[in-house]
Amino acid sequence: MNLSPAFIEGLGGPEMLLIMFIVLLLFGADRLPGLAKGIGKSVREFKKAASGVEEEVRRAMEEEPAKPAAPKPAGTIQQQADAPKPAAPPPAAD
Numbered sequence: 001m002n003l004s005p006a007f008i009e010g011l012g013g014p015e016m017l018l019i020m021f022i023v024l025l026l027f028g029a030d031r032l033p034g035l036a037k038g039i040g041k042s043v044r045e046f047k048k049a050a051s052g053v054e055e056e057v058r059r060a061m062e063e064e065p066a067k068p069a070a071p072k073p074a075g076t077i078q079q080q081a082d083a084p085k086p087a088a089p090p091p092a093a094d
Contacts, residue, residue, distance in 0.1 A: 027035055
């Protein structure tokens, strides 16, 4: 399966050399190894996170959905009357 973006298909050798030259001018020879190392770590971390999400989705699809619990009986009228009532909201301050 070829998933390369359309703009990469048109890049040849001369275009890639020009891009590398511009990057060299912008960042300098001293910072390029560190920049490449940072990009590599970012790509590795992204792939690790993507595979973790994919594994979680697969696991969720394989497990059976939880069955809903049977509704509990409402109880007697006396039990409902004895139940605690929700507290009233505090008065608004002016």
